Amino acid sequence: MSISEADAANRLMRLAKEIARHNRLYHDRDAPEITDADYDALVRENAAIETVFPHLVRADSPSRAVGAAPSSPLAKVAHARPMLSLENAFSGEEVAEFIARVRRFLSLAPQEPVALTAEPKIDGLSCSLRYEDGALVLAATRGDGAIGEDVTPNARTIADIPQRIAGAPALIEVRGEVYMAKADFAALNQRQAESGGKIFANPRNAAAGSLRQKDASITAARPLRFLAHGWGELSEPLGHTQGSAMARLAGFGFPVSNLLRMVGSVEEALAQYAAIEQARADLPFDIDGVVYKVDRLDWQERLGQVARAPRWGLAHKFPAERAETTLEAIDIQVGRTGKLTPVGRLTPVGVGGVMVANVTLHNRDEIARLGLRVGDRVRIQRAGDVIPQVVENLTRDEPRAAYSFPDHCPECASEAVAEEGEVDVRCTGGLICPAQRIERLKHFVSRAAMDIEGLGEKTIVEFAELDWLHAPADIFRLNTHRSDLLGREGWKEKSVDNLLAAIDAKREPEPARFLFGLGIRHVGIVTAKDLLRCFGTIERLREVAIGDNAQGELSSVEGVGPVVAEALVDFFHEPHNRAALDDLLSEVRPQPFQSQAQQTEWSGKTIVFTGSLETMSRDEAKAQAERLGARAAGSVSAKTDLVVAGPGAGSKLKKAAELGIRVINEAEWAQIVAEA
Ligand code: IVH
Numbered sequence: 001m002s003i004s005e006a007d008a009a010n011r012l013m014r015l016a017k018e019i020a021r022h023n024r025l026y027h028d029r030d031a032p033e034i035t036d037a038d039y040d041a042l043v044r045e046n047a048a049i050e051t052v053f054p055h056l057v058r059a060d061s062p063s064r065a066v067g068a069a070p071s072s073p074l075a076k077v078a079h080a081r082p083m084l085s086l087e088n089a090f091s092g093e094e095v096a097e098f099i100a101r102v103r104r105f106l107s108l109a110p111q112e113p114v115a116l117t118a119e120p121k122i123d124g125l126s127c128s129l130r131y132e133d134g135a136l137v138l139a140a141t142r143g144d145g146a147i148g149e150d151v152t153p154n155a156r157t158i159a160d161i162p163q164r165i166a167g168a169p170a171l172i173e174v175r176g177e178v179y180m181a182k183a184d185f186a187a188l189n190q191r192q193a194e195s196g197g198k199i200f201a202n203p204r205n206a207a208a209g210s211l212r213q214k215d216a217s218i219t220a221a222r223p224l225r226f227l228a229h230g231w232g233e234l235s236e237p238l239g240h241t242q243g244s245a246m247a248r249l250a251g252f253g254f255p256v257s258n259l260l261r262m263v264g265s266v267e268e269a270l271a272q273y274a275a276i277e278q279a280r281a282d283l284p285f286d287i288d289g290v291v292y293k294v295d296r297l298d299w300q301e302r303l304g305q306v307a308r309a310p311r312w313g314l315a316h317k318f319p320a321e322r323a324e325t326t327l328e329a330i331d332i333q334v335g336r337t338g339k340l341t342p343v344g345r346l347t348p349v350g351v352g353g354v355m356v357a358n359v360t361l362h363n364r365d366e367i368a369r370l371g372l373r374v375g376d377r378v379r380i381q382r383a384g385d386v387i388p389q390v391v392e393n394l395t396r397d398e399p400r401a402a403y404s405f406p407d408h409c410p411e412c413a414s415e416a417v418a419e420e421g422e423v424d425v426r427c428t429g430g431l432i433c434p435a436q437r438i439e440r441l442k443h444f445v446s447r448a449a450m451d452i453e454g455l456g457e458k459t460i461v462e463f464a465e466l467d468w469l470h471a472p473a474d475i476f477r478l479n480t481h482r483s484d485l486l487g488r489e490g491w492k493e494k495s496v497d498n499l500l501a502a503i504d505a506k507r508e509p510e511p512a513r514f515l516f517g518l519g520i521r522h523v524g525i526v527t528a529k530d531l532l533r534c535f536g537t538i539e540r541l542r543e544v545a546i547g548d549n550a551q552g553e554l555s556s557v558e559g560v561g562p563v564v565a566e567a568l569v570d571f572f573h574e575p576h577n578r579a580a581l582d583d584l585l586s587e588v589r590p591q592p593f594q595s596q597a598q599q600t601e602w603s604g605k606t607i608v609f610t611g612s613l614e615t616m617s618r619d620e621a622k623a624q625a626e627r628l629g630a631r632a633a634g635s636v637s638a639k640t641d642l643v644v645a646g647p648g649a650g651s652k653l654k655k656a657a658e659l660g661i662r663v664i665n666e667a668e669w670a671q672i673v674a675e676a
Contacts, residue, residue, distance in 0.1 A: 003049070005053060005056070008049050008052070008053045008056055009053075009056050012046065012049055012058055012061070015042060015045060015049075016060050018042060019039075019042050019043060019046065020060070020062065022034060022039055022042070031198035031199075031200070031209055033198065039357075042062075044331075046061065046062055047331070050434070054411065054412060054413075054434055055434075055470070057434035057435075058465060059438055059460075059461045059462075059464035060461070060465065061434075073214045074150055074151065074212060074214065075149065075150040076147050077147065077148055077150045078146065079128060079140065079143075079148060079232065080130075080233040081173070081232040081233050082145050083126060083128060083142045083143075083145050083175065083232070084145065084305060084308055084309055084310055085145065085308055086291060086309050086310070086313050086314060087309045087314055088315050088316075089315065089316045089317070090317055092266070092270050094314075094316075095266060095269055095273075095292070095314065095316055096266045098292070099114055099266055101311070102303065102311070105311060106299060113264050113265070114294065115241075115243075115262055115264050115294075115295040115296070116264075116269060116293060116294060117242045117243055117246070117260055117261070117262060117263075117292065117293045117295055118261050118262075118263050118269055118272040118273070118276075118290055118292050119257045119259055119261070119290065120283070120289075120290060121287055121288055121289040121290060121291045121315050122177040122227055122229075122257075122285060122287055123204050123285075123286040123287060123288045124177035124180070124203075124204060124207050124227075124285075125141060125142065125178055125179075125204065125207060125208045125211065126141070126142045126175060126176065127139055127151070127155065127175070127176065127177070128140050128142075128148070128173050128174075128175045128232050129161060129173065129174045129175070129176075130171075130172075130173045130232075131168060131171070131174070132170065132171055133170055134164050134166060134168060135163070135164055136152075136155070136156065136161070136163050136164070137152075138152050139152045139155030139156075139161070141211070141212065149212060151211055151212060151219075153216035154211050154212070154213055154216045154219040155178075155211070156216070157219050157220035157224075158178065158225070158226055160225050160226035160227075160254075160255050161226050161254075162252070162254065165252040165253055166252070167252065168248075168252050169234055169235045169238070170235045170236075171233060171235035172235070172238075173231055173232030173233045173234070174228050174231055174249060174252075174254055175229065175232055176227050176229045176254065177226070177229060178207055178224055178225070178226055179203065179204070179224070179285050179286070180204075180207040180210070180222070180223060180224060180225065181203070181223065181225060181284045182203060182284060182285060182286065184203075184225075185202070185203040185206050187223075188200070188222065188223065202286070203285070203286050206222070207224060210224055225255070225285070226254070226255060227255050227256065227257060228246070228249045228250075228256050229256070229257075229291070240296065240298070241295045241297060242294070242295045242296075242297065242300070243260075243262055243295055246260060259276055262295065263292070269292055269316075272290065273290045273316055276290050280318070288317060288318055289315050289316050289317035289318050290315075290316045291313060291314070292314045294312040300312040320381040320382060321351050321382055322351065322379055322391065323349045323356070323379070323381075324377060324379050324380075325346045325348075325349035325356075325378060325380060326346065326375065326376070326377055326378070327344050327346060327372060327373075327375065327376045327377075327378050327390075328346060328347055328374065328375075329374055330342050330343070330344055330345070330361065330367070330372070330403060331343045331345060332406055332410045334410065334427055334433065334435035334436070336438075337426070337436065338409075338427040338429070338430065338435070338436050339425075339426055339427075340405075340409065340410075340416055340425045340427060341360065341363070342361040342364070342366075342367055342405070343359070343361065344359040344361045344378075344390060345357065345358060346358065346359060346378070349380070351380060351381070351382040354382065356380060356382060356388045358388075359380055359387070359388045359389055360388075360389060362389075363423045363424055364405040364425055368402075370392070370393045370396070371393050372390065372396075372403055373400050373401065373402060375400065376393050376394070376395045376398075376400075377393075378390045378392065378393055378394060379391050379392040379394060405425060406425075407425075409428075409429050411427065411429070411433050411434050411435040412429040412432055412433040412434060412435070412576070413429075414427055414428050414429030414432065414433060414574050414576050414577075415429075415570075415574060416428065417570055419566060419567070420566065426521075428571060428573070428574045428577070429576055429577070430518070430519055430520070430571060430574070430576075431471050431472060431518070431519070431577055431580035431581075432471055432579075432580055437464060437469075438457075438460060438461060440472070441460045441469060441472065442457055442460055444472045444475070444517040444518070444519065445460070445475065445517075446517075448513070448516065449517030450509055450513060450514065450517050451506070451513070452502050452503055452506055453498075453502040454495070454498055454499045454502050455502070455503070459499075463478065466481075471583060471584070472517070472580070472584050473580065473584040473586070473587050476503060476584075476588060477587070478499075478500065479503075479504075482496060507588045507589065508589055508590070508591050509590050509591070511532050511537070511538060511593045512525060512528040512529045512532050512593065513525070513528075514538065514588070515531065515538055516528040518581070520567055520568060520571045521567040521570075521571075522563055522564045522567045526622070526632075527560060527564055529595075529626070530558060530559035531554075531557060531560065531568075532593040533558075533593065533595050534557045534558070536592070537590070537593065538585075538590060539585075541568070542572050542578070542581070545568045545569055545571070545572035546569075546572050546573060546578075550565070550569045551565050551569060558631065559631060595629075600629055602628040602629055602630040602641075602642075602672070602676070603629030603630065604629060604630070604631075605641040606630065606631050606633050606639050606640050606641050606642075607625045607632055607633070607640070607641065607642045607644060608632070608633050608634070608635065608644070608652060608656075609632060609643075610636075610643060610644070610645050610646070610650075610652040611645045611646035611647055611649030611653070612646045612647055612648050613644075613666055614647075614666060615666060615670065621644070624669075624673050627673075627676075628672075628673070628676050636652045636655040636656050636659065636661065637659075638659060640656065641662070642661070642662050642664065643661055643663045644664055644665070644668075644669045645663050645664075645665060646665070646666050
C-alpha cells in the first residue's frame, strides 16, 4: 500500500467517523444511506490500512466496534411487568413436544384436552400501551424486556390505538405489535425516493424507525398500524381464557387478528399453521410464523416462565428464507477478548426482501464442516432477526485447496491458538493486540487489579486515541505527556497531578494484583495468588512457563489445572507478551509476594462454602479462608476438609455427608475465624 503514515492516520480518522455515522443510520435510525456492499468497502479499506499501520489503529476504530451503541434520544421507562419473548419451534415435532411439556408440567390426565389459541406472528415491534381510568397514559417499546423507550406521543398518532377506552379495568396494559402494511411500506419508500429521503430495508425497519422518533410529527406522517396480542399489568383479570380476554380487547376497540382460532390438538394446531402459511402472501402485512398460547389463564399462571419466555406460549416459525450466492472472501475479525471470528463476504443477494452481503461463519470448525473456500457457491439462509448464515456449500466437490484458518492474529500478528477441546481460536497477543488493547488496559487498571484511581474507560480511550497508550507500561510514562494533557479540555493542573500521583502510587504493586492485571486467560486473582505462593515472583513464573516441563510444573501447583497451565504457557510463549511484560517491569517493581495467610490448623486445608451466607459475601468468606492459610474451593470432593453451609445448601451438603466431611454453620465458622 503506497500511502504515507500521515495520510493513513488521516484516512483512518475519516473512516472511523464515516463508518460510525453509517452504523448510527442503520442501527439507530433504521435509515441506511448506502448499500451493504458500499458499507463493506469502507470497512475493508479501514482494515487494509490498519493491517499496514497496526500502530495507527484508533481506539474508536470500526474494526473494534461490536455493532452500534444504542444512542437513542428517547426516555427510558421500566415495564411494570416484563415484556417477554417466545420460544421458537421450526417443526411439527417441536409443537407436539411443546404440548406434551405443558401436559407434563400440569400433570394433566391423558383424556384432558389442552386448548390453545393460534394466531399469526406479526413481524413488527412490540409495544405496551398503559391505560389508567380509560385514558392512554404511556406507550413503551419492548427494549430489553425490562426497560423500554417512552413513545407515548408517537403512539398517540396511530389511528389503530385508541386514546380512550370504555368498560376496561381501571388499570390495563394492552400489548401488541406496531407494524407497517406491505403496500404502505412500498408507497412510503417510493415517496422517500422521490424526495431524496431514506429508503427502508423492510416494513419492520420502517415501522421501528417511524415509531422511535423524537419528533412525533414524523411518526404521524407514517402509516403505522397496531394489532393487540396480549396484556401486561391489570387491575382485574380480563377473563378466564386467552380467547375470551382477546375478545374483550377487541371490544375495547383494539384490532386483534381475524385469523385467531382455537385449536384442541397438535393436528389442529398444525392445520391452522398450514392455513395461515397459505394465507401469508395475501395478508396485507408481513408475518413470520404462528403463535400458540395455552387458552386457560389459570394454567398460564401455573406454567409461569423460564428465563425470558413463558412456558405457555410458542412461536412456530415459517421456514427460513434461503438464497444462493458466491463466497467472495473470508475475513477474520478479532473481538475484544481476542476471539478470531470468520466473516464471509458475499456477492450481495436478496433474501426474503433484505440484501445480504455478509454472513457469520462462526468458527474454524464450521468452515471445515462446510468445506468452505473463497469462490464457492453457497446457499445462505436468514431466519427472522438471526444473522444470516451459510447452510450448504454447493461446490464443495470442486477440486480446490481447503481454506486454511489463520494461525496468526490479523491485527497484531501474534500466534492464534485454540485451547484443547475449544472451537474458538484466540489471539495470544493480549497486551499488544490493538483489537484487545482498550479492554486489556481497562482490566489492568481496574479495582481488583492495579486499582489506579481516576483512570477510567473514558480516559483510557482518550489517551489511546492520542496514541499515548498502547500497552500497560505506557500508563507509567503518561507523565511525559503532562504539558500536552494540561492543554486539553477537561484537564486542570489539579486533575492531571492527581492522576499522575495515583499512577506513581502503584509503582510497587502487590504482585498478585499485578499478575491478575496482565489479563492472562483463566488467571483470576485467586489463581494469581496460588501461582505466586508457589513461585514467589513473576520472573520465576515466567521462567517456568517457558521451560521444558512447563505444563507439568504449572499444573502441579495447588489450585492450578491443565487449562490454566496451558493459558500461561501460551501467554509467556508469545514474544510480544514477554516484551510487554519486560517493558512494564522496567517501570514498576512488584513487591515480594507475602502470603497473607497465618499459620493455623487450617493451613493447606480446603474449605467449601455453600448455601446463602448471611453475615458476609462469598468473596469475604473466601478471603477469610485464605487468611487462615486455607483454600476456598467451589465444589466438594474427597479433598475437601470442611464445608461451611448456610440456608438453602443442596447437593454440596449431600455430597459432604456422603463423603463424611465435617459440616459447620456460618456462626461456627465465624468463631473459627475469630479465634485464629
Ligand atoms: S405473544 C409473552 N403474540 O413476537 C409473549 N407475540 O418472539 C408475548 N409477536 O415479543 C408475545 N406476533 O413482539 C405474541 N401474535 C403474537 C405476536 C407476538 C408478534 C412478537 C412479540 C414478541 C415476539 C416474540
